[in-house]
Amino acid sequence: MEEDTSKKDTLHTKIWREEPQDGNPFVAKACFCSGYDVYGDLLQKASWFEYLYLLFKLEKPQAWQSSLLEKVAIAVANPGIRDHSVRAAMNAGVGGSTSASALMAALAVGAGQLGGAREVYSVMKIWKSCQQDIAKWNEQLINLDKSDVDGWPAKEHSPGFDPNGVTCAQPILTTLALCAEHKEAVSIHWLTTNRLRLEKIAKAPLAMSGVVGAALHDLGFDAEQSEMIYLILRLPGAAVHALEQKAMGWKKYPFYLDKFHIDQVS
Numbered sequence: 001m002e003e004d005t006s007k008k009d010t011l012h013t014k015i016w017r018e019e020p021q022d023g024n025p026f027v028a029k030a031c032f033c034s035g036y037d038v039y040g041d042l043l044q045k046a047s048w049f050e051y052l053y054l055l056f057k058l059e060k061p062q063a064w065q066s067s068l069l070e071k072v073a074i075a076v077a078n079p080g081i082r083d084h085s086v087r088a089a090m091n092a093g094v095g096g097s098t099s100a101s102a103l104m105a106a107l108a109v110g111a112g113q114l115g116g117a118r119e120v121y122s123v124m125k126i127w128k129s130c131q132q133d134i135a136k137w138n139e140q141l142i143n144l145d146k147s148d149v150d151g152w153p154a155k156e157h158s159p160g161f162d163p164n165g166v167t168c169a170q171p172i173l174t175t176l177a178l179c180a181e182h183k184e185a186v187s188i189h190w191l192t193t194n195r196l197r198l199e200k201i202a203k204a205p206l207a208m209s210g211v212v213g214a215a216l217h218d219l220g221f222d223a224e225q226s227e228m229i230y231l232i233l234r235l236p237g238a239a240v241h242a243l244e245q246k247a248m249g250w251k252k253y254p255f256y257l258d259k260f261h262i263d264q265v266s
Helices: 038-045 048-057 063-076 084-094 099-109 117-130 134-142 170-179 186-202 208-218 223-233 235-248
Strands: 016-021 024-033
Touching: 024 038, 024 048, 048 063, 048 223, 063 170, 063 208, 063 223, 084 099, 084 235, 099 235, 117 134, 117 208, 117 223, 134 186, 170 186, 170 208, 186 208, 208 223, 223 235
Parallel strands: none
Antiparallel strands: 016 024
8 A cells, every 4th residue: 555645745834825826836926924915915015024023923013013123123233343243254254255154154153142142042031930020030140050951051141141241331221221112011111120130130231132132022032033033133234244344355354463472382
């Protein structure tokens, strides 16, 4: 008896559905994202952030949700030339690497636990377990999870806070204040009210990852979704800086030779 493989060959997804083009089943005539006609409806009516929210959450966002997501996107779109992920892209660009290589360099470096996407993941985990309980936050921020069961090194600082900072940077305060304009963003409001107490517990100022984590928690994203979103939203800055340095060439790119000291070991 011949085995029925029809079910094995079926790709299961709640996100996407296609209708084949007449005469060519390998090309889509219509595409639907969570039931919405992408080219017949969304392309005409939806904003980028409404569509981004729809892709991850499979439901149309409310006005405040797309607005808050947009604010987060603008705040992190270009982390700046001090950021390690941007510098990785710049190094790739000035070295003549391909565009994909520059972005992959930014993703690799920006994926970590020091201001990177994995830190946002950890922040989201704290929000899920602590919500707005300051006592639980106190315990989480002091007693860092030393477990390496997920393959990551043990945490060296409180997630969402800058271990190298002295005071909370103005861009972070501005982003927090603008996100707090949405009355529905209850986590952002709680973070605004308790920021100084949390900074005292963490012995470090609030970082952008902390603001982003609170905003994404308000938007209903989970830890893994937030990690992905943070990786995506920070790429524009890495891209443009890589292109700029590539165009200027390596002769204008600083090489800190005088900062390096090599000790010869006999």
